[in-house]
Amino acid sequence: TTYPSYALxxxxxxxxxxxxxxxxxxxxxxxxxxxxxxxxxIVKKIDHITASTVQLSxxxxxxxxxxxxxxxxxxxxxxxxxxxxxxxxxxxILTKPRV
Numbered sequence: 175t176t177y178p179s180y181a182l183x184x185x186x187x188x189x190x191x192x193x194x195x196x197x198x199x200x201x202x203x204x205x206x207x208x209x210x211x212x213x214x215x216i217v218k219k220i221d222h223i224t225a226s227t228v229q230l231s232x233x234x235x236x237x238x239x240x241x242x243x244x245x246x247x248x249x250x251x252x253x254x255x256x257x258x259x260x261x262x263x264x265x266x267i268l269t270k271p272r273v
């Protein structure tokens with residue numbers, strides 16, 4: 175079987191994939207690793223209800239990151255939704271546990 179001259183051979187395809195991985199993955203991997211180290215160092219110091227509730231703030235942080243780093247448009251709906259989520263988190267954290 176003859177392949178067209180523009181077809182990549184396996185070695186070229188592997189080199190292309192590796193170069194793409196080397197260009198993008200270290201940044202994402204380092205960021206994720208840093209987030210996990212930070213999270214697991216904090217989670218040891220707080221109770222399990224607070225820890226699980228604080229994780230609900232991730233979408234709020236994603237909105238903030240999108241606005242700051244990507245220049246996304248902040249809408250009234252985003253602000254209201256973020257405030258509702260954060261108020262819910264605050265209510266859970268400040269509620270005294272029933273024994």
